[in-house]
Amino acid sequence: MDESKRFRRALVAWAAAGPGAGAAAVVARELAGGVRTIVLVEGSSDQVALEALAARHGRDLGAEGVAVVPLSGATNIGRFLDVCGPAGLGLPLAGLCDIGEERHFRRHLERVGLASGLTLAGLEELGFHVCVADLEDELIRALGAEGVRQVIEAQGETRPFRTFRNQPAQRERPVEHQLRRFLGTHSGRKALYAQALVARLDLEHVPRPLERLLTHV
Template sequence: MDELGRFRQALVAWAAGGTGASAAAVRARELAGRGVHTVVLVEGSSDQAALEALAARHGRDLAAEGVAVVPLGGATNIGRFLDVCGPAGLGLPLAGLCDIGEERHFRRHLERVGLGSALTRAQLEKLGFQVCVADLEDELIRALGADGVRDVIAAQGEARPFHTFQNQPAQRQRPVEHQLRRFMGTHSGRKALYARALVSQLDLGRVPRPLERLLTHV
């Protein structure tokens, strides 16, 4: 594991609290001092995969730049991570990405730790926190188009599993865009796999706004 990976690991342990939190805080502070310049807080590993894949397409290596993309393991954990990364913790520059349904959690805790007051969507974006409508998978599907996403699924060797999924009684009458989103979440690791694969096929002139703005910010 590289230093940035160890930093993420220490950060997660610190945010989790408990008996090992003090030691994890010491490790996180030490590792942050070796070149971590920005922490990007995202809901899950698929968001991390998409951002890092987009950066690579622009010739950027976020890890080499000292940008630590940290999955929260769910948006409701944002408060704990802001406590350890924000002004009262490491005091590092922050950015992030969330789904529209979780925007309230991000806004409330950003305000709580002193990074704003009565934050609007525009103010969140100025801070570096972008909001997906409805989530990143939805953003990527709209950007690439349903046919383009099906091509990516076929390239992954999953055309037949997707067809089987479409024919499930609960899915038959749903729009194909909904089917695509649900399919990506049916197996562990599939969201991250498709986040990378979809970003690799995007026209760089059609990158979803939240993703593009987040990369520009960091």
């Protein structure tokens, strides 16, 4: 396991156990010397998308000292800010969240003393970017419905998607909504398609939150 993965694993264990955690905190502090920025994202699909986009630009974030850390849910942001922020490692921070979860990020960034009276523009200045409505929605709008359907076909999932579209709850909904729901229908699919959709992006039309975040770090 390389040091960036060890650091991420130790940080997750430290955040789960709290600021007073023993072994995990020690390991995270030991490895933090090789980290210049921590990027806090809601889930593994966000991590995959950002790292895949960086790779398309010829960048290896781990080698650059950028640790992309999934929170396993936006409501965990407070725990991670406690161990990564001024009272913990004190490293530069950035992040990515959905518009519906922005309030959690804003509240805890203010609580740990990194800002006050935050607006969306203020979040961006700190390096925290917001997806509308979420990462899947951003990627679908960037690629267009037909582009996403081509990716689904390339993944061999045309039949499952057709079956999904024919469900009574989905039949009358716009195709963009159907696509977004389909990408999250089982564990692992979001991360799989985050990789595949980013690989298909025109680099001149990258979703703004991803592009701004990658530029920031």
